[in-house]
Amino acid sequence: MPALFRRLPLPSPSLPLLLALLLGDVQAQPQQPPTPAAAALAGHDHAHGPDAGKGARPPAAPRAWTRYPLLQVQAGGERGSVNVRALNLPDASLRLLAPESTAESPVTAPATTLGPAGALLRPPSGQGNYHWLSARSETPEAVTVAGTAHYFPNPGPSPTGLLLLRKSELEIVPQPLPREHAAYRESEKWNFLVRFNGQALAGKDVVLETESGSRVRATTNSVGMATVVFPRDTRDTPAAGSHRPAAARFVLAVEHEADGRRYLTAFNHVYRKDPDRERSLGAGAGFLLLGMLGALPLLRRRAGENADATPPGAGHV
Amino acid sequence: MSERIPLTLGRFRFAVQLAMLVLTVWGAAFVGSYVADRLSTALPALSCAYDNSTGAHCVLVPLQHQMHHRVGEVLAKTGQLTLTMFLPVAMTVLSFFAFFFVLNKAFCGWICPLGTVQEIINRVGRRFNLPLHTLSARGTGRVRPVKWLAVLLLILGLPVLAGLGVLSHGWGNPFCDVCPSRLATTLLSGSTEQLGLRDDPLAFTLGAFGNALFGFVIVGALAIRQPFCRICPMLGWNALFQRLSPLRLVKRQHDKCEQCGICTRACPMDIPEIAREHGRRAFAEDCTLCGRCVEYCPDDGVIQLKWGPLRLFASSREYYKRRVKGESPDGVVKPLRFVRKPAAPARSGGDAS
Structure with missing residues (x-):
């Protein structure tokens, strides 16, 4: 496969990609309480039909499936706001970077x-x-950081620069x-x-844990890059009203010690x-072949048709 | 070499098409990965949003989406016929028009990746001397309404009905579901995902139709020039605005035109008006501004490509003579001669090449 292909996250287009092109906001309104993973994607999904946009879903109760710290983001009660909760990270201070x-x-x-009820946040600049x-939670012995990226449906700059900003000592x-x-x-x-x-x-080990119970380890290369393959372990069916495939949560964690202090960072x-x-x-290829077969008669030359394929006028200057 | 392969408008256009094919299929490698990095999300060409590595997105994608989620849903909630509905649609149309104003329907003839793919396939057909089927003036007239129906139904009507709740959500982007460019560009970017059919009966039916249409187009393009372009809603959508751009095709009346007709034979869309008409009517709704009619018009200055008062390219007899040496009006490419022709024997005077 060409290097160009490897550079890109290739096989991920899906129907809801189209939704990226909407200017402005449409709030989600699922028909039933979502799975935690679906709830975490509240900012990505769209509801359909006349009931869309009436309000936000109630926050789902946190469920511990990993020992690593993580952030759970749900649509807040107000338009454009989110409710953030931390798991496995008590007394943390929260920061939202635009x-x-x-x-x-x-x-x-x-x-x-x-706090236990989480925090309500809205994008600082809109x-x-x-x-x-x-x-972030900090003691003299340890620094623990949980991070995630959240999608607000507002037009604006791409996150390329945001990702490269230094946000903590140990980062993923x-x-x-x-x-x-x-x-x-x-x-x-x-x-x-x-x-x-x-x-x-x-040469640093990173660990991926999924809500479905998988645990995958990867090691960073000489430029600090870890390549993670996501396991085929999602079991959920999509939330009702959603046209996106089923989702599950994951956390990627790395630990490091320096100057007598232990750092743990998770994304x-x-x-x-x-x-x-x-x-x-197979069915798709079958219908493709059917269409190709349907066009085959066009390749048959009719009697008296342009046998030499040189039309009158051409070359007769 | 420059003597053997002279620069023609056709070759220049093909080079632009290949560059645009790279940009519209794999352009994310150059412009950036995220939607905000794209050249536009309202490009007047079938640059597919399902292709994750594309450099821009086709205007028909947000139009369907806005009909579905904005117009349809807001109409369903009467009393909100305000900015919520009109502003996104207006922004999409304005973004589209910012591009369209510069190049008009040349987006079809020079930029569209599906147009380029069909053209390359047809070149293969010419190279292997497969038959070339053209549409008569009557046939062209019969096919033309299909693209308008596609605009009305697939881009505007069905998505609005889905937003209103009359139809299921599966009808929210019906054109994308059957668009051959979705399959062409995703396959070119190395993904077979869009070729697969989903289990849902409606999605399966639309996908099956789209796959069969794509199969028909890629084989049919061997024997018909630009088969899908003739029914493409993008051509219809662009035709709505074609008089609002300074770039246009201009033709003056000439008494030889009715007998000649080479321009229509050169036209990949078999447009009869270019030979029969003059003035505004010669710039027909199916024209993609590819410029082949200008290249193959054997009379000086009869057909021109103009941008406002600027004459970009005009027909000339000398150019025509050069052009037909390399390629006939219907696209049969004559072999390039890379070997120096030996001197003719004194006795025979024949051509030894």
């Missing part, structure tokens, strides 16, 4: 302390879709994030950069079922 942030002038929502959320930087309304998906390879104080960490998001598991390639 995509137009630079190292010199970060654009952030006011820092918030995460611009841009992917924002970075991080929660998605390279890249799935394109808007695309997703991490089963069997796909995705790259994550591991940095400490802005420097790539080579969590969701990944979706491989759409090929719900599609029939």
Whole structure:
């Protein structure tokens, strides 16, 4: 496969990719309480029909499926807001970073302390879709950081610069994030950069744990990049009213010790079922062949038709 | 070499088409991965949003989506016929028009990846001397309404009905579901996902139709020039605005035109008006501004491509003579001669090439 193909997160287009092109916001209104993974994607999905946009879903109760810290993001009660909860990370402070942030002038929502009920946040500038959320808990012995990227349906700059900004000592930087309304998906390879104080960490183990119980280990290469293959383990069916494939949560974690302090950083998001598991390639190829066969009579030359394929007029100047 | 392969408008256009094929199929590698990095999300060409590595998105995608989620759903909630509905649609149309104003329907003839793919396939057909079927003036007249029906039904009507709740959500983007460019560009980018059919009966039916249509188009293009372009809703959508761009095809009246007709034979869309008419009527609704009629018009200055007052390219007898040496009006390419022709024997005077 050409190098160009390997650079891109190729097999992830899906029907809801179309939704990325909508200007403005449409709030989700599922027909029944969503799965936690679907709830985490509230900002991505769209409801359909006349009832769409009436309000936000109630937050689902947190469910511990990993020992690593993670952030659970759900649509808030108000338009454009989100409710954020931290799991396995008590007394953390929360920060929301907007995509137009630079190292010199970060654009952030006011820092918030995460209580048991979570925190209600809205995009600080109202611009841009992917924002970075991080929660930090610190003691003299340890620094624990949970991070995720959340998609707000607002037009604005791409998250390329946002991802490269230094946000904590030990970082997991998605390279890249799935394109808007695309997703991490089963069997796909995705790259994550591991940095400490802005420097790539080579030979460092990262661990991927999924809501479905899988555990995958990967090691960073010489430039600090870990390539993770998402396991084929999603079992959920899509939430009613959603036309996206089923999803499950994952957390990717890395640990590091420096100067007598232990650092633990985790990045969590969701990944979706491989759409090929719900599609029939054989049937698709069959109908393709049927269409090709239908066109074959066109390749038969009719009597007296342009046998030499040189029309009158041509070459008779 | 420059003597053997002279620069013609046709070759220049083909080079542009190949560059645009790269940009519209794999352009994310150059412009960036995210939607915000795309050249546009309202391009007047079938640059498919299902292709994750594309460099731009086709305007018909947001139009269907807005008909579905904005117009249809807002109409369903009466009393909200305000900015919520009109602003996104207006922004899409304005974004589209910002591009369209510059190049008009040259987006079809020079930029569209599906147009380029069909053209390459037809070149293969010419190379292997397969039959070439053209449409008569009557046949062209019969086919033309199909693209308008496609605009009305697939781009506007069915998505609005889906938004209103009259039809199921599966009718929300019916053109994308059957668009051959979706399959062409995703297959070119290395993904077979779009070829697979989903289990849902409606999605299966639309997908099966789309796959069969794509199969028909890629084989049919061997014997028919631009088979899908003739019914493409993008051509219809672009035709709605074609008088609003400074780029246009201009033809003046000439007494030889009715007997000649080479321009119509050169036209990949078999447009009869280019030979019969002059003035505004010669720039017909099916024209993709490919410029072949200008190249193959054997009379000086009869047909021109103009941008406002600027004459970009005009027909000339000398150019025509050169052009037909390399390719006949219907696209049969004459072999390139890379070997120097030996000197003719003094006695025979024959051509030894």
